[in-house]
Amino acid sequence: xxxxxxxxxxxxxxxxxxxxxxxxxxxxxxxxxxxxxxxxxxxxxxxxxxxxxxxxxxxxxxxxxxxxxxxxxxxxxxxxxxxxxxxxxxxxxxxxxxxxxxxxxxxxxxxxxxxxxxxxxxxxxxxxxxxxxxxxxxxxxxxxxxx
Numbered sequence: 001x002x003x004x005x006x007x008x009x010x011x012x013x014x015x016x017x018x019x020x021x022x023x024x025x026x027x028x029x030x031x032x033x034x035x036x037x038x039x040x041x042x043x044x045x046x047x048x049x050x051x052x053x054x055x056x057x058x059x060x061x062x063x064x065x066x067x068x069x070x071x072x073x074x075x076x077x078x079x080x081x082x083x084x085x086x087x088x089x090x091x092x093x094x095x096x097x098x099x100x101x102x103x104x105x106x107x108x109x110x111x112x113x114x115x116x117x118x119x120x121x122x123x124x125x126x127x128x129x130x131x132x133x134x135x136x137x138x139x140x141x142x143x144x145x146x147x
Contacts, residue, residue, distance in 0.1 A: 015040035 018036030025032065 009043075011039060011043035011046065015043055 015036050018039060019033060021032065021036075023033070
């Protein structure tokens with residue numbers, strides 16, 4: 001942009017020098033004065049164009065800066081989200097471990113309950129045997145005690 005401004009100023013200087021030369025040449029320099037005026041007008045138009053281009057570039061730079069700032073914010077938010085996801089994954093892993101432990105304990109309880117049930121059945125069978133023996137013993141005792 002600075003180079004464009006320098007070139008515009010150089011063109012204005014050339015136009016001014018041409019106008020001075022045309023004025024000092026009198027009637028013979030009138031055609032030269034017209035050309036000098038055109039060069040000055042082109043320099044002014046170039047200056048206006050440089051100003052518009054400068055405004056556009058500044059607007060693009062501003063928008064670019066805004067976009068970069070937005071990307072920085074988005075990146076920070078993404079990193080926070082990533083951290084939260086990692087924590088959630090850890091929590092789910094702990095829950096999964098707890099479920100597996102609970103399942104193992106439930107299986108152990110089930111096996112123990114099954115073994116206890118078998119033991120209870122053996123006790124009931126043994127009691128039934130004792131009842132049978134006691135009845136036989138009672139019958140034998142009655143037979144012996146009969147005269």
